[in-house]
Amino acid sequence: MTSAKPLYTFALQDYSRFVPGEYDATEFIDTDFTANKPSFATNAPARDDVDRKVVEAQQKLVELKRAQEELERERAGLEELRRRQNEFQTGRQEILQNLTRGLGLLEEAEFAARRDADQMVKTVGDFRTALAKIQAIHDEAWTKENFQIELTRALTTLENARMEWNSARLKLPALAGESRPSAATEKNSPAPAAPSLAELEFGQLCKIGLALTWPLLLVAITALGIFLAILARK
Numbered sequence: 001m002t003s004a005k006p007l008y009t010f011a012l013q014d015y016s017r018f019v020p021g022e023y024d025a026t027e028f029i030d031t032d033f034t035a036n037k038p039s040f041a042t043n044a045p046a047r048d049d050v051d052r053k054v055v056e057a058q059q060k061l062v063e064l065k066r067a068q069e070e071l072e073r074e075r076a077g078l079e080e081l082r083r084r085q086n087e088f089q090t091g092r093q094e095i096l097q098n099l100t101r102g103l104g105l106l107e108e109a110e111f112a113a114r115r116d117a118d119q120m121v122k123t124v125g126d127f128r129t130a131l132a133k134i135q136a137i138h139d140e141a142w143t144k145e146n147f148q149i150e151l152t153r154a155l156t157t158l159e160n161a162r163m164e165w166n167s168a169r170l171k172l173p174a175l176a177g178e179s180r181p182s183a184a185t186e187k188n189s190p191a192p193a194a195p196s197l198a199e200l201e202f203g204q205l206c207k208i209g210l211a212l213t214w215p216l217l218l219v220a221i222t223a224l225g226i227f228l229a230i231l232a233r234k
Contacts, residue, residue: 127165
């Protein structure tokens with residue numbers, strides 16, 4: 001009797017190459033996960049770092065305050081500079097207007113003064129000539145023959161001198177004891193005051209009295225008329 005053949009046959013193989021010779025514990029650890037795993041202990045700030053950051057923040061605050069004070073001083077300086085510039089512009093405009101107006105007034109006054117001075121020089125010469133002509137009249141030397149001629153000549157000389165005098169008085173207020181007021185004085189001078197009652201004449205006082213009392217006179221006359229009418233009826 002022959003022995004039965006096995007249904008399956010397995011070839012004997014060498015599995016020793018799949019079994020490691022020694023056990024390595026690192027083969028079961030994921031090195032990538034271990035490398036990227038967060039470390040809470042290393043990220044926590046240390047006390048020294050916090051103190052250092054506080055000191056740095058305080059220093060920055062001090063520097064910012066110093067910079068702010070510097071900007072405030074610069075702003076104050078700029079404002080003072082702007083004020084002085086405005087003062088310069090305003091003062092220059094004002095003094096230019098005053099000087100321009102003053103020059104115009106002084107030039108006008110100088111022209112008037114020169115004109116008056118020329119007129120005075122001419123008048124002084126005319127007065128001296130007229131005075132010499134009048135002083136040259138010697139009426140005591142007139143005779144009966146030339147009396148009429150010399151008298152007419154002397155009267156003509158006196159009339160010419162009088163016309164010269166009157167003309168000079170109109171042109172030169174100094175001859176009347178008056179000073180010529182300037183244009184500004186004429187504008188600012190008040191209106192002449194009314195004369196007092198003591199300076200008025202008798203006729204003017206009578207007119208004023210009549211103007212003040214005529215209503216009373218009218219009332220008195222009316223009352224007198226009514227009284228006379230009542231008496232007449234009785």
